[in-house]
Amino acid sequence: MTYKLKEELNKKERFAQGHRLCAGCGAGVAVSAVLRALDEEDKAVVSNATSCLEVSTFIYPDTAYEDSYIHSAFENAAAMTGGVETAYRVLKKRGKIDENFKFICFGGDGGTYDIGLQSLSGAMERGHDMVYVCYDNEAYMNTGIQRSSATPRFADATTTPVGTKSYGKIQNKKDLTAIIAAHGVPYVAQTTMLGNFRDIHEKAHRAIYTEGPCFLNVLAPCPRGWRYGMDDLAEICRLAVDTCVWPLYEVVNGKWHLTYEPRTKLPVSDFLEKQGRFAHMFRPGNEWMIDEAQQYVDEKWENLKARCE
Amino acid sequence: MRDRMSGNEAVAFAMKQIDPDVMGAFPITPSTEIPQYFSKYIADGEVHTEFVAVESEHSAMSTCIGASAAGARAITATSSAGLAYMWELLYVAASSRLPIVMAVVNRALTGPININNDHSDSMGCRDSGWIQIYAENNQEVYDNYIQAMPVAEHCRLPIMICQDGFITSHAVENIELLEDEQVRSFVGEYDPEHYLLKKDEPLAVGPYGISPYYMEIKKGQAEAMKESRTRIYEVAEAFAKISGRSYGMIEEYMMDDADFAVVLIGSSAGTAKAAAHGLREAGIKAGVIKVRVFRPFPWEELRKALRGVKAVAVMDKSEGFSGWGGPLFAETRAALYDLEESARPLLQSLVYGLGGRDVTVSTFEAIYEDLARTAEAGTVEHIYRHVGVRGDEEGIQG
Known part of the structure; x- marks a missing residue:
């Protein structure tokens, strides 16, 4: 498959314009990119965990989805999608439907790393033929930027505020991609929106067209929570990848592969300084924070490289 | 036909006769036997239902919601803490107007933990928008289960078919069973008007319902619940014709x-x-x-x-x-x-x-x-x- 963004953009949009996500939000861009990876002749049922995405794209009576869509709660999206997929298999077996459907579920990091982890783990273990896409914006943005287990250390979130006795979040980010890979599912990948969108497109296509449960973790920056200018989404994504804060890789049938290695690994401060949530790290006397952040990213990156073939 | 079986087996047997599309269930005493019996029917090829052995009751109800919205007949069974764990989603199922059928084997709620019968579990969710039908004995729970889908699917409301934990669920009694063919023609095929997998007609389920719309949705549920009384009587009357056993409110x-x-x-x-x-x-x-x-x-x-x-x-x-x-x-x-x-x-x-x-x-x-x-x-x-x-x-x- 030769990927050409222009041709892909000529496909009929499955995620309609006019949704109510913020300007500069990564979630909507991620959803468009993933849904564009569906072959045009295939139908899909798109599902959501309760999230910014859900409350901005299906406000009664308007839906932003051209495909069938279902949402029911915050913590159950994977199990619910498994129910839809099971119904598809049985109705097909019974001759009640004949079209091909794909099942793509989107949840934020709160609904995936935290409250929905059990439901996701169960659905992955049971082997439903579905793709779960986490759009990771590293905090509970829908309720007002509270920390999640996906929030990185030092980030200023509303439940880990920076103060005279606090430097922001204490703990490092949970490595969810590795946790899902440990389920032994056929395809797991980390991606984000870069350049001509080839990386996210190819990974989404592979996830959608690999039989069995597949998982994509998409870094999806949030201009409100991360405090960057709304024009800067693409640059923030690029810096996350080139600093190795968000490495791009995939795990195919248990084999780990890096899908991108920066020619020059940039210092983590290049990524941090663009965002208001890390502003306190650049105050005099706080140099140790940047040092520790750099050490952590370096360690994770070396471990990942050692794991990849 | 006459047989002897426990209340749990009677429910599982009714499920087998109906042969629904999807069952999502999780073990909890005293309802565990229902998915157990049912799994054996599947293992022996006696039913064609897809059984989803979920990791919790919360996911059991989530599975049923997804499956029902997709156009399938979806069932589950639970008790006590399991029903309490589903609580949030009971409201979702009802407001999405999904006719899910749940066998409830009533058991006390924990505090202190207790596995025996009372009605605090289903009474705890009495205002969740589900029809609730209770049984005195094994015969009634079987009969109620056969009537559940014709009631729920017509009213587009979910339904709980309740029986008393251990007292009827585990006690073996004589029971009069209908023939498979009678059950199948009584319950009929499930043919919803709208569903996620419908050809050429996408459907969106579970919106953000803002204040100008929320109350209309709730009033719709309230009207459906009021009108379900008529349907309960109609189904009971039709059931009496094939079974000779009469039921009312x-x-x-x-x-x-x-x-x-x-x-x-x-x-x-x-x-x-x-x-x-x-x-x-x-x-x-x-x-x-x-x-x-x-x-x-x-x-x-x-x-x-x-x-x-x-x-x-x-x-x-x-x-x-x-x-x-x-x-x-x-x-x-x-x-x-x-x-x-x-x-x-x-x-x-x-x-x-x-x-x-x-x-x-x-x-x-x-x-x-x-x-x-x-x-x-x-x-x-x-x-x-x-x-x-x-x-x-x-x-x-x-």
């Missing part, structure tokens, strides 16, 4: 000329009937009202049946913690408000049988004696009491 036992009555739900009705029968032989006009359908609430039927009765004990197998009686009492009392004073019975709340506390024929004899004293006195001394609690002087012993 309530069952009245010796109520035509009763001076004293108990109103209750579930298996204890059999014990109450035995007591009433005995007292009739001694010339005491005792009667029993068994509430079969709790949602929608049979207020018209109760008002008619209780008109002119002298004294009534409304018995709750759950503690409402309202400070003056259980939920069945509160709603029964409300139903009688419009009766003229001369026809309005003296009413009291009796909370009984919590966590499997036994009630026997002699317990009911003590209750009827107490009702006679109340009628004699012309006033209710203690409106809210408990049955069989050690050291409880205001309560009823027996």
Whole structure:
């Protein structure tokens, strides 16, 4: 498959314009990119965990989805999608439907790393033929930027505020991609929106067209929570990848592969300084924070490289 | 055909005869046997249902919601903490108007942990928008289950088919079963108008319902619940034609000329009937009202049946913690408000049988004696009491 963004953009949009996500939000861009990876002749049922995405794209009576869509709660999206997929298999077996459907579920990091982890783990273990896409914006943005287990250390979130006795979040980010890979599912990948969108497109296509449960973790920056200018989404994504804060890789049938290695690994401060949530790290006397952040990213990156073939 | 089976097996057998599309279930005592029996039917190729062995009851109900919205007939079974864990999603299922059928094997809620029967689990979710039908014995739970889908799918409301944990779920009784063909033609094919997988007609389910729309959705549910009464009667009538067994919203036992009555739900009705029968032989006009359908609430039927009765004990197998009686009492009392004073019975709340506390024929004899004293006195001394609690002087012993 030769990927050409222009041709892909000529496909009929499955995620309609006019949704109510913020300007500069990564979630909507991620959803468009993933849904564009569906072959045009295939139908899909798109599902959501309760999230910014859900409350901005299906406000009664308007839906932003051209495909069938279902949402029911915050913590159950994977199990619910498994129910839809099971119904598809049985109705097909019974001759009640004949079209091909794909099942793509989107949840934020709160609904995936935290409250929905059990439901996701169960659905992955049971082997439903579905793709779960986490759009990771590293905090509970829908309720007002509270920390999640996906929030990185030092980030200023509303439940880990920076103060005279606090430097922001204490703990490092949970490595969810590795946790899902440990389920032994056929395809797991980390991606984000870069350049001509080839990386996210190819990974989404592979996830959608690999039989069995597949998982994509998409870094999806949030201009409100991360405090960057709304024009800067693409640059923030690029810096996350080139600093190795968000490495791009995939795990195919248990084999780990890096899908991108920066020619020059940039210092983590290049990524941090663009965002208001890390502003306190650049105050005099706080140099140790940047040092520790750099050490952590370096360690994770070396471990990942050692794991990849 | 005649057989002998437990209440759990009877439910699983009804499920097998119906052969629904998707079952999502998680083990919890005392309902565990239902998915167990059902899994064996699947393993032996006797049904074609897809069984999703989920990791929790929360995911069981989520699976049913997804499957039902997709156009499948979806079922589950649970008890107690499992039902409590589903609580959030019960409202979602009801508001999305998904006719999911849930077998509830009633068990006490934890605090302290207890695996035996009472109704606090399903009473806890009585206002979630589900139809609730309760059974006295194995035959009834089988019969109620066969009627569940024709009611739920017509009304587009989910339904709970409840039975008493261990008392009926594990006790083996004689039972009269319908033939598979009879069941299949009675229940029919599920053919929803809109569903996620419908050809050329995408559907969106589960919106963010803002204030200008939310109330219309709730009113729609409320209307459906009110109208479900008519459908419950229609289905019961059709069921009587194939089975010879009749059902309504309530069952009245010796109520035509009763001076004293108990109103209750579930298996204890059999014990109450035995007591009433005995007292009739001694010339005491005792009667029993068994509430079969709790949602929608049979207020018209109760008002008619209780008109002119002298004294009534409304018995709750759950503690409402309202400070003056259980939920069945509160709603029964409300139903009688419009009766003229001369026809309005003296009413009291009796909370009984919590966590499997036994009630026997002699317990009911003590209750009827107490009702006679109340009628004699012309006033209710203690409106809210408990049955069989050690050291409880205001309560009823027996």
